[in-house]
Amino acid sequence: MTAPLPPKPLPGLTDQTRPFWQAAREGRLLLQKCAACGTFNFHPKPWCIACGSRDLAWTEARPTGTVYSHTVSRSVAMNYPGWAAELPVIMCLIDLDDGARLYGQVTGCTPEEIRIGLRVQAYFEAISDEAGVPKFRPAAGANAPSASGASNA
Ligand SMILES: [Zn+2]
Numbered sequence: 001m002t003a004p005l006p007p008k009p010l011p012g013l014t015d016q017t018r019p020f021w022q023a024a025r026e027g028r029l030l031l032q033k034c035a036a037c038g039t040f041n042f043h044p045k046p047w048c049i050a051c052g053s054r055d056l057a058w059t060e061a062r063p064t065g066t067v068y069s070h071t072v073s074r075s076v077a078m079n080y081p082g083w084a085a086e087l088p089v090i091m092c093l094i095d096l097d098d099g100a101r102l103y104g105q106v107t108g109c110t111p112e113e114i115r116i117g118l119r120v121q122a123y124f125e126a127i128s129d130e131a132g133v134p135k136f137r138p139a140a141g142a143n144a145p146s147a148s149g150a151s152n153a
Pocket of ligand 1: 034035036037038039048049050051052053
């Protein structure tokens with residue numbers, strides 16, 4: 001007999017990623033910012049993606065951004081029950097207003113309403129005692145395409 005799956009897979013926290021997950025548990029979007037060139041980096045890594053500097057400081061980023069790309073999952077890999085309960089799941093690449101691009105689930109709109117360029121706002125979901133995950137929802141005042149017709153030209 002095998003152990004039941006957890007609701008969702010949990011991230012493996014390392015010394016390099018722990019600040020991101022712990023800040024998200026506290027409702028903050030904390031990313032590495034390069035002290036040499038000012039670039040926000042994501043995923044956490046030992047060097048800046050823009051200039052290679054190792055002088056990175058954990059810095060709170062604004063929790064707002066724009067959908068760069070999206071996909072809709074209508075089935076669940078490995079049958080995690082927590083994902084199955086949320087189908088269809090909208091996964092996006094979000095361009096934060098501070099410049100980093102991250103993966104994130106968008107809730108609060110339908111697969112028909114998600115679109116490139118949609119303004120989104122992060123919120124945070126606790127996933128364990130020491131980790132949270134940023135998720136996104138349409139920002140207040142963001143126009144959903146199904147409600148606004150051709151206004152997104
Ligand atoms: Zn840099």
